[in-house]
Amino acid sequence: MLWRDRRAAFRMVRLAAVFAAAGLVAGCFEPLYGTRPSADGDSVHDKLAEIQITPIPARQGTPQARLAVGMQNALQFDFNGGAAPPSPTHRLDVTLSTSGFTVIVDVASGRPTAQVDSVTATYRLVEVATGKVVLHDTSTANVDYDPPGSQQRFAIQRAERDAEDRAVQMTAEAIRNRLASYFVAGT
Secondary structure (H helix, E strand, O other): OOHHHHHHHHHHHHHHHHHHHHHHHHHHHOOOOOOOOOOOOOHHHHHHOOOOEOOOOOOOOHHHHHHHHHHHHHHHHHOOOOEEEEOHHHHHHHEEEEEEEEEEEEOOOOOOOEEEEEEEEEEEEEEOOOEEEEEEEEEEEEEEEEEOOOOOOHHHHHHHHHHHHHHHHHHHHHHHHHHHHHHHOOO
């Protein structure tokens, strides 16, 4: 019976230590996209809202043009909910490239059964006031998809489009996160 009391006391001490540690570090964390201003008076959300996204170059009527519009819309929504920046302090220039390859081919029919699409965005953030490039980076998203049966050609096209759309969304989120870390850390 004595060992049960020690065990319960040990658990209570451990629980108290956990709550004490949580209480000590509770004030150290703050949300990255919150509205609380930083030392210079603007939150990360406000700084992202002041970025102007230039039209992403792509030839009209190509699949890359559809992806470029999707990327621009995703970035615009991530930065400020789709609204135009009130007074842009930075300009974001993005170029896209896509690629895809077949991972698995059915030996009986010779048709692909697993494919991977890739979207690569090269971007640079430019200060509007000085024209200086403050950030230059690349982001890539790879997504896989399984084309449905060999007789369903429209379903195969839809699966490829859905994969490309997922890759665009992932790339846009990666760009947003990289720009947010730039505004927080300055690097």
